[in-house]
Amino acid sequence: xxxxxxxxxxxxxxxxxxxxxxxxxxxxxxxxxxxxxxxxxxxxxxxxxxxxxxxxxxxxxxxxxxxxxxxxxxxxxxxxxxxxxxxxxxxxxxxxxxxxxxxxxxxxxxxxxxxxxxxxxxxxxxxxxxxxxxxxxxxxxxxxxxxxxxxxxxxxxxxxxxxxxxxxxxxxxxxxxxxxxxxxxxxxxxxxxxxxxxxxxxxxxxxxxxxxxxxxxxxxxxxxxxxxxxxxxxxxxxxxxxxxxxxxxxxxxxxxxxxxxxxxxxxxxxxxxxxxxxxxxxxxxxxxxxxxxxxxxxxxxxxxxxxxxxxxxxxxxxxxxxxxxxxxxxxxxxxxxxxxxxxxxxxxxxxxxxxxxx
Amino acid sequence: xxxxxxxxxxxxxxxxxxxxxxxxxxxxxxxxxxxxxxxxxxxxxxxxxxxxxxxxxxxxxxxxxxxxxxxxxxxxxxxxxxxxxxxxxxxxxxxxxxxxxxxxxxxxxxxxxxxxxxxxxxxxxxxxxxxxxxxxxxxxxxxxxxxxxxxxxxxxxxxxxxxxxxxxxxxxxxxxxxxxxxxxxxxxxxxxxxxxxxxxxxxxxxxxxxxxxxxxxxxxxxxxxxxxxxxxxxxxxxxxxxxxxxxxxxxxxxxxxxxxxxxxxxxxxxxxx
Amino acid sequence: xxxxxxxxxxxxxxxxxxxxxxxxxxxxxxxxxxxxxxxxxxxxxxxxxxxxxxxxxxxxxxxxxxxxxxxxxxxxxxxxxxxxxxxxxxxxxxxxxxxxxxxxxxxxxxxxxxxxxxxxxxxxxxxxxxxxxxxxxxxxxxxxxxxxxxxxxxxxxxxxxxxxxxxxxxxxxxxxxxxxxxxxxxxxxxxxxxxxxxxxxxxxxxxxxxxxxxxxxxxxxxxxxxxxxxxxxxxxxxxxxxxxxxxxxxxxxxxxxxxxxxxxxxxxxxxxxxxxxxxxxxxxxxxxxxxxxx
Numbered sequence: 001x002x003x004x005x006x007x008x009x010x011x012x013x014x015x016x017x018x019x020x021x022x023x024x025x026x027x028x029x030x031x032x033x034x035x036x037x038x039x040x041x042x043x044x045x046x047x048x049x050x051x052x053x054x055x056x057x058x059x060x061x062x063x064x065x066x067x068x069x070x071x072x073x074x075x076x077x078x079x080x081x082x083x084x085x086x087x088x089x090x091x092x093x094x095x096x097x098x099x100x101x102x103x104x105x106x107x108x109x110x111x112x113x114x115x116x117x118x119x120x121x122x123x124x125x126x127x128x129x130x131x132x133x134x135x136x137x138x139x140x141x142x143x144x145x146x147x148x149x150x151x152x153x154x155x156x157x158x159x160x161x162x163x164x165x166x167x168x169x170x171x172x173x174x175x176x177x178x179x180x181x182x183x184x185x186x187x188x189x190x191x192x193x194x195x196x197x198x199x200x201x202x203x204x205x206x207x208x209x210x211x212x213x214x215x216x217x218x219x220x221x222x223x224x225x226x227x228x229x230x231x232x233x234x235x236x237x238x239x240x241x242x243x244x245x246x247x248x249x250x251x252x253x254x255x256x257x258x259x260x261x262x263x264x265x266x267x268x269x270x271x272x273x274x275x276x277x278x279x280x281x282x283x284x285x286x287x288x289x290x291x292x293x294x295x296x297x298x299x300x301x302x303x304x305x306x307x308x309x310x311x312x313x314x315x316x317x318x319x320x321x322x323x324x325x326x327x328x329x330x331x332x333x334x335x336x337x338x339x340x341x342x343x344x345x346x347x348x349x350x351x352x353x354x355x356x357x358x
Numbered sequence: 359x360x361x362x363x364x365x366x367x368x369x370x371x372x373x374x375x376x377x378x379x380x381x382x383x384x385x386x387x388x389x390x391x392x393x394x395x396x397x398x399x400x401x402x403x404x405x406x407x408x409x410x411x412x413x414x415x416x417x418x419x420x421x422x423x424x425x426x427x428x429x430x431x432x433x434x435x436x437x438x439x440x441x442x443x444x445x446x447x448x449x450x451x452x453x454x455x456x457x458x459x460x461x462x463x464x465x466x467x468x469x470x471x472x473x474x475x476x477x478x479x480x481x482x483x484x485x486x487x488x489x490x491x492x493x494x495x496x497x498x499x500x501x502x503x504x505x506x507x508x509x510x511x512x513x514x515x516x517x518x519x520x521x522x523x524x525x526x527x528x529x530x531x532x533x534x535x536x537x538x539x540x541x542x543x544x545x546x547x548x549x550x551x552x553x554x555x556x557x558x559x560x561x562x563x564x565x566x567x568x569x570x571x572x573x574x575x576x577x578x579x580x581x582x583x584x585x586x587x588x589x590x591x592x593x594x595x596x597x598x599x600x601x602x603x604x605x606x607x608x609x610x611x612x613x614x615x616x617x618x619x620x621x622x623x624x625x626x627x628x629x630x631x
Numbered sequence: 632x633x634x635x636x637x638x639x640x641x642x643x644x645x646x647x648x649x650x651x652x653x654x655x656x657x658x659x660x661x662x663x664x665x666x667x668x669x670x671x672x673x674x675x676x677x678x679x680x681x682x683x684x685x686x687x688x689x690x691x692x693x694x695x696x697x698x699x700x701x702x703x704x705x706x707x708x709x710x711x712x713x714x715x716x717x718x719x720x721x722x723x724x725x726x727x728x729x730x731x732x733x734x735x736x737x738x739x740x741x742x743x744x745x746x747x748x749x750x751x752x753x754x755x756x757x758x759x760x761x762x763x764x765x766x767x768x769x770x771x772x773x774x775x776x777x778x779x780x781x782x783x784x785x786x787x788x789x790x791x792x793x794x795x796x797x798x799x800x801x802x803x804x805x806x807x808x809x810x811x812x813x814x815x816x817x818x819x820x821x822x823x824x825x826x827x828x829x830x831x832x833x834x835x836x837x838x839x840x841x842x843x844x845x846x847x848x849x850x851x852x853x854x855x856x857x858x859x860x861x862x863x864x865x866x867x868x869x870x871x872x873x874x875x876x877x878x879x880x881x882x883x884x885x886x887x888x889x890x891x892x893x894x895x896x897x898x899x900x901x902x903x904x905x906x907x908x909x910x911x912x913x914x915x916x917x918x919x920x921x922x923x924x925x
Binding site for chain 1: 517519520522523524525526527528529530533537538541542
């Protein structure tokens with residue numbers, strides 16, 4: 001429905017004084033994609049978004065839209081829509097005038113403005129709120145007005161800067177479903193910035209993970225979640241157990257890792273770039289209690305700490321090799337129990353040694 | 359209880375102070391309408407003749423005109439040059455910012471009498487001493503920084519995101535200014551304008567040092583007439599003072615619709631957040 | 632105009648500099664330059680060679696002139712102490728909000744807005760020998776003779792107090808209200824009585840603001856001029872240094888000497904400010920030594 005882009009090519013570096021905030025960030029964004037920039041605070045994701053929007057100039061590099069360079073264009077000429085974390089609704093204008101703002105700048109006839117604004121109010125389910133002022137709306141309503149205000153102009157590219165961070169948890173889940181719906185329904189291309197990994201997993205076609213201005217990994221939600229490529233992304237995605245190992249020779253896609261007398265078998269990614277020293281990582285919830293069917297990757301240890309979480313327990317086990325393992329299990333273990341844990345081969349990831357988690 | 363006694367003492371003092379202020383104002387007011395008054399609680403007879411006396415003998419018409427002219431000119435110029443400066447200071451963090459703010463603060467910190475004498479000397483040297491222009495130029499010296507410091511927190515309150523979202527929606531710089539910044543700055547402009555107005559009308563030291571050649575403002579004329587050669591009847595002076603008070607109070611009343619009384623006292627202790 | 636992110640350090644581009652230029656130039660040309668010129672002028676006495684301290688010498692050898700320093704300090708210091716202590720007492724007592732706050736603060740703002748001339752004129756009437764206050768005191772048999780409250784030192788103190796007190800009070804009120812109330816609550820819970828809370832918890836926190844208030848009120852009081860003339864004895868006990876400067880400028884037409892006196896006035900204020908800053912350093916050290924030791 002919307003006239004949207006074919007491709008956005010981003011290749012930028014940004015420095016603030018002596019600090020490099022974005023280091024040769026290179027991305028391609030395809031039309032109708034929903035791309036998320038994910039990372040902790042200060043990783044440069046909002047800066048990257050602001051540069052794409054034209055609100056900040058890059059220190060070096062370029063941005064090409066369908067082949068044309070646009071990084072010299074001011075934001076008002078780029079035709080992108082943007083939704084801010086604090087909504088940025090104009091406090092002195094009504095909901096109607098806020099949404100109509102862009103259209104009135106284009107000097108569209110009043111009848112057309114009225115129709116388009118009304119249609120948009122319907123779309124975000126705020127019919128009847130035309131005459132209200134932003135201060136009279138709740139957070140969720142304000143956010144919907146902000147989205148409507150951007151969408152009514154049929155932007156070629158939608159930019160979202162952590163739009164849901166200021167909402168409470170329940171509203172966040174509702175609103176992100178609405179955003180995804182609008183994106184699909186209107187055939188938009190969207191770039192979405194967030195620090196919330198659940199949000200990025202649920203919304204994106206593709207996730208770009210950033211840290212200190214460096215692109216750490218790029219891929220589909222499944223790839224990022226199941227197959228992180230470095231310790232930072234793994235840690236961000238919920239991996240809590242990291243074992244430094246010495247790798248043996250890979251055999252048929254598998255490799256063994258040796259550490260402190262223990263041996264772990266894992267799948268080796270075909271593009272693994274590390275040397276013979278590596279890190280093997282596994283999620284707490286992937287570890288099983290008891291022996292596995294094939295007897296591989298068994299670790300013995302004593303339970304040190306147990307946290308009761310209702311359906312599951314979170315526990316820390318001190319292994320015979322003096323390693324500490326975090327696990328989550330529905331099994332009813334207690335402090336002091338001697339347990340056998342199995343680490344399923346296919347759930348272990350092999351990571352290079354650089355880029356350790358903080 | 360000790361606490362109660364202290365609280366009582368506080369209220370007694372405040373009451374005393376208020377009665378003091380009201381008493382002083384009332385005294386001037388009653389005297390202005392007194393035919394003659396000496397030593398009795400109220401004058402034996404009232405009249406409005408002193409106002410006519412003041413009008414003709416003190417050239418009140420001319421003085422009022424000059425005062426308003428000077429005050430409005432100062433407000434316009436002060437706002438005009440303070441507005442862009444306050445915008446940049448609010449939006450940017452540049453290395454020289456603390457020094458610039460200190461520089462702007464000096465004319466407000468250092469008493470007007472201290473820098474007024476050299477200022478008057480300089481203006482006289484350039485031939486604009488005893489004139490309306492001289493008074494305007496002199497009073498602007500503390501008023502421009504005052505306007506900047508009043509406008510600053512108002513600008514800081516307008517989130518940069520508002521300007522950014524207007525840009526994203528297609529507004530160029532001029533449109534952002536006209537349709538977003540300006541409407542949102544109206545309270546700030548009003549506050550700054552009214553406070554500069556009140557301060558200019560009641561300014562004494564600088565207006566006094568640069569007075570002459572028919573450029574006396576109302577306060578300065580008031581002062582002169584207290585000490586003029588030939589005794590001026592105190593009732594006529596009080597009549598003039600009453601007119602002055604009405605002038606200041608009207609601006610004050612308008613100002614207080616938009617401004618909290620504490621904002622009228624420039625506070626240097628805490629930045630407005 | 633270049634776009635700048637929030638909080639980003641940036642140097643100013645041309646357009647930004649243009650925005651700042653008019654006000655910056657104005658303060659530079661109309662404030663800094665006359666200041667410098669005044670200092671220069673003070674060193675070019677009317678009948679003497681250029682670059683001489685003759686004006687300063689004259690000032691310090693003429694009792695009629697140098698006595699103004701003592702007179703002015705004698706006016707400024709007591710007034711400042713009075714204003715600041717009263718303001719502190721009231722502001723501290725009202726730190727949790729006052730009844731009819733807006734009305735009271737409005738009335739307090741009146742003296743500031745009306746200005747010194749109106750106030751002095753009113754004081755002459757209200758506090759004069761035939762004024763209402765004396766009428767009430769005599770009528771209530773509290774005194775036999777009318778009190779001499781105007782055309783003397785006391786009148787000037789009244790006038791100064793009324794001008795400075797509201798400003799100082801509102802400033803301290805704002806400052807004290809800004810102190811986290813939970814500090815006081817936790818001290819009370821630990822068993823401290825009201826005086827202990829004030830002297831050992833609140834006062835150290837209020838002191839920075841108090842010193843600023845003291846400095847400001849002092850500096851403003853030191854430059855006293857119209858009050859000293861209208862409600863005081865300009866030729867005698869309340870001949871302030873500002874009066875001396877004014878007389879040289881507009882009665883003797885000796886701008887050079889007048890500038891010198893203005894410079895001396897400024898220096899006195901600077902010395903007082905430095906003394907206050909120095910005092911603050913000493914006090915801060917005293918309060919933190921106790922805290923630092925573990």
